[in-house]
Amino acid sequence: MRTLKFLLQKEFRQIFRNPAILRIIFVMPMIQLLILPLAADYEVKNIKLAVVDHDHSSYSRQLISKITASGYFKLDNYNGSYKEALQEVEKDHADLVLEIPDHFEKNLVKEDASTLFIAINAINGVKAGLGSAYLQSIIRDFNGQVREEWVQFPRFSPETQVMVTSSNWFNPMMNYRYFMVPGILVILVTLVGSFLASLNIVKEKEVGTIEQINVTPVRKYQFILGKLIPFWLLGLFVLTLGLGVARFAYGIIPAGSLFTIYVFAAVFLLAVLGLGLLVSTFCSTQQQAILISFFMMMVFILLGGLYTSIESMPEWAQWLTKINPVSYFIDVMRMVVLKGSGLADIKTHLLTVFGIAVLLNGWAVVSYRKRS
Amino acid sequence: MDNNKVITAHELTKRFGDFTAVDKITFEVTRGEIFGFLGANGAGKTTAMRMLSGLSLPTSGQATVAGFDVYKQNEQIKKNIGYMSQKFSLYEDLTVKENIRFYAGIYGKSDAFIKEKTGYILDHLHMTSEANKLVGSLPLGWKQKLAFSVAIFHEPQLVFLDEPTGGVDPVTRREFWQMIYEAAETGITVFVTTHYMDEAEYCNRVSIMVDGRIEALDTPGGLKRTFGARSMDEVFLKLARAAKRSE
Incomplete structure (x- = not known):
């Protein structure tokens, strides 16, 4: 426990001393949430x-x-x-x-x-x-x-006239921001959770400090927890910030409970952190980690149902979305924010993402070695 | 187990595929000794050191460090050794004090111990006024001295130094060796690699590695007699010229 305390203390000091990371955590979510939803509008005008x-x-x-x-x-x-x-x-x-x-x-x-x-x-x-x-x-x-x-209509029209009236449930005004803002927030949380964490670990490899840690009695699980906990907290922090922006800039107040969102986010972050950890065990330079992260981010976004509906994808692509944790979170956010779904409604999503988290973290822990 | 032997290695070998980086090295290091581990670039020094410090798993052979087996008890070894790698490995974005505290903390030292010894070390290094500066802003020589102090802060039985004085000016090098002697006096065994032959003269015993094998092991005086050389430089050149591996 004491060792973990020292590891966490060091990690937080380094994070709060790094202006680039602070900008990513504080400014990027604000700007992206304020600008992107305006641009990411499905309505075609002009x-x-x-x-x-x-x-x-x-x-x-x-x-x-x-x-x-x-x-x-x-x-x-x-x-x-x-x-x-x-x-x-x-x-x-x-x-x-x-x-x-x-x-x-x-x-x-x-x-x-x-x-x-x-x-x-x-x-x-x-x-x-x-x-x-x-x-x-x-x-x-x-x-x-x-x-x-x-034309005077005859009393009984020779042609059948079918009138269709529709009403839009959950988002009566069909406001695209209600739809996009929660989705973009998910992408931001993913970014912070997984890729900042993997870059952080790979940086220690690049600089050589990880070797110094490896000759100390710090255990593997302590080192990994020391890396996961700070970014887990940062992810939740970005989520909070984003929900604040959604509320005050767009007037989006989740119909469901915040508790449901945070429970899911906590598990979701475990999954993406596991992914970040896994990326870091396979990369030896930050450049490699960035390129892999960039590639995966594209896949996450395009196969996550943020911009395009998953139902309209070909079947094989729909299967791919099932192993994409981001697609679950986007779905859950929309369910909770727009429909007011509770924990019982998102149970399957929660369990699936928990399974993905266990798998990714397990894989990462097995492939992280203190000794070559 | 001879309690006086801090390191024993018997035919210790490391292979990477077809390449034998370390080829059946056998030697012992006695407690309190300053043991010079010499060799040209690529001779296998760092690999040997990584095996002994538990960073790398040997392919074959036996070795014990501080009485613990390198295969099975590598976590116990780590509690009893210090290690200063070729790459500078303190955190540049932490201050001098924070680095000391961090490394002492993960070796399980108490707050009182850390506080007292930090004060002593800063004073000894004449770095009290730099205590709250980021390590990244210090000159290289200071960083190396600090790194050495951090490596032995937890009072290990043995410290591995991998080219600790590379790129350091002659004055700082002399001060650095002064620190090594002081550490040895407190009973810490020093295992050091270097490319400076004047430094080899400061060691109690010296081994010279060529192409993964230990070709010579004796006191500096003994080596000079055996090879009929006036200086360690000559001894080294005689042995290293026979090397087949290029850098």
Whole structure:
């Protein structure tokens, strides 16, 4: 116990004496949480629209003003021909081309049917997909209006009309920040928990102090605990800081209890610390540790369900997310913060991450050797 | 077990794959002795020292350090030895005092002992006014003297010094050897590697390693007589020139 006290004292002194680490712990979470959620928004806005209006009727103008009034589209240009409009797309001035044919209004009124043509620049798949979906829904809406104006509905419509109404549970305003902020916080905690710890150990290897420790009677478990405890606490500290930012900057107050979040975070940190420890036993320089950490961070984020939904991944990728502790924490954070889930609801997540923690730490302890 | 032998090694060997770094070395070190462990770069000195201090597992052969077996009792060995490696190994981002306290603490020394002895050592090193400075800001010679003091702070039976005076100026080197003598007087056995042949003359006994084997072991005077040389420098050159391993 006494040895551990000396190890912890040394570790905390070194951490609080290192301005780079302090910046990572205090400033980075603040800045990332204040900036990233604003940028990481799934809604697509400012889609540039080029219109080729061959009809020049009041309906065609109504349609165009309805589209621009939606707020999602920015009218880039009126073009005389489709060819011209396509050139706008080529120059990247436009994302979408809407072509309104001759006699659009006439056909619509007289024949109760007309056609529109949409051409999409699909280089940015998300923008293209959402853009055309928005546009189609606006046109459908417009269609409904026109029909109401001109067509008297018979008492029993010959076509079945299905109306869909939806309500958004847990996040009624569909606010993306509610969704992104807890996720980004998880990434930050992961970063501090695992990679700062592994860099710290590898640094001792690089400088040569670990060899000095290895000739002292300090036991393996004491050394490992001396490294894990400080970063475990720092991880919880960053979590607290982040929850504070979420509350005061975004007004996100977890629907569930903080206790649930901290219990899960405590176990989760054990898992990522084990990973950090494992990385450090396989690396002999900080450079190697940074590169491996960087690689793993990418995998964690992209296979963690932060930006993309896990359900829409191919099956093999979904299996990979099951061994990614980060995906569990992101899920739990969203469950607790948005839905108010309690410990009983996240039991499976908790046990799985605990299993991963035992596995990683066990592996790391076995491969850490005082004697070569 | 002869209680007067701090180190006994019998055909101690370390192989890394096909490469035999240390080849069946046999020697003994007596309590209180200053034992010089010489050899060209790559002769296997550091590997031998790492085996004896429990950092490296021997491939074959036997050895005991402070009466403990290097295979099975390496944790007991560690309580009884000090070690100063080639690489400077105090924490540069801790102060002089904090380094002393840390290393003394992990050897299980009491607060009272640490406090009293820290004062004595700082005074002895004339570093009382530097006690709260970061070790990284000290000149190399001071760092080495401090590292040696830290290595013997817990009063071990034996201290391993791996090229402790590399890169240090002649005045500090002399002071450093003064400290080694003082330590030896208090009964600490000193096992030291060096490339300075004048330092070899200060040792009670000297062994010279060539290509992983101990080619000569005697007092400096005895070695000079055997090889018909005027200085240790000549003895060393005669032996080391026969080496086949390059640096």
